[in-house]
Amino acid sequence: MKKTSDIINKLSEQGYRLTPQRMMVLDAIENSEHHISAEEIYAQVIMEYPHLNISTVYRTLELLHRLGLVTETDLGGGRVRYHPADKGHHHHLVCQECGRVIDLDESVTDNLKQVLKRDYNFTPDIRHLALFGTCADCKR
């Protein structure tokens, strides 16, 4: 798989060690169909590497997020979820009534980003937003 090598190269270039733990956490994220949680990554990796500690998963996620290699979002449900950045950026609407999650194109935030840039010279890091509210079906 090409994507994983790309991320591995970026880690290596920036002076981070390529530990087996990091490789396996990365693999779990890249091969996940949906947004994956720390606990789910842990459960998956531990099957072939039982020595792994969950704090290493959290630290790896923090690193990959800080380097912009994964996006992080709280879709409700009490745990943060992750997504490979190179699989495309997008956002979500989450209905507080029924729990439905609607996917949004990245472009919905273009106007907001532009206004913040123009009026405040602020560069927002909006890569994976989750907005809560009420969906069409639940609006009585």
Next chain:
Amino acid sequence: MKKTSDIINKLSEQGYRLTPQRMMVLDAIENSEHHISAEEIYAQVIMEYPHLNISTVYRTLELLHRLGLVTETDLGGGRVRYHPADKGHHHHLVCQECGRVIDLDESVTDNLKQVLKRDYNFTPDIRHLALFGTCADCKR
């Protein structure tokens, strides 16, 4: 103070009990200069009511937020902060480099809300947004 009575009336009207714990938590929020955290509310109330448990603070905050009487936001720093809804809605930009917090008028999200309404018939509950990024000074 008029504001507190208003909130108390709303609680009462909706059938919620006016317990001393709720009154005191409410007081702490209303009299706070800035966005206040659960721990800070707890520390303040406990001075005159040492029996209070912090889970009551969290449950009261959850109730007030659900009823739209306080807004809730994560400005970073690992704890959620609260603000009375009747003191005016607004949003924040948080610089990830220097920690600076910029206040935004509620209207910056008007366009986004409108688009979500028009294209998805979704009514977002965006009352106190915190957006992270890089401020003007930190941009090299």
Next chain:
DNA sequence: ATTTTAATTGCAAAGCCTTGCAATCACCCC
């Protein structure tokens, strides 16, 4: 290949927040 060195890990403890449950208490009715 061996040594060196700092980054990384596992472990245990802690921090923030939520939740189940039994005891308490605000409010309604008389």
Next chain:
DNA sequence: GGGGTGATTGCAAGGCTTTGCAATTAAAAT
């Protein structure tokens, strides 16, 4: 004012995530 009732509380335990520290190990230097 004195019950009755269900909402609310305190307490203790648990869930998710972070953090300090000593031991390990990837990678660089020899």
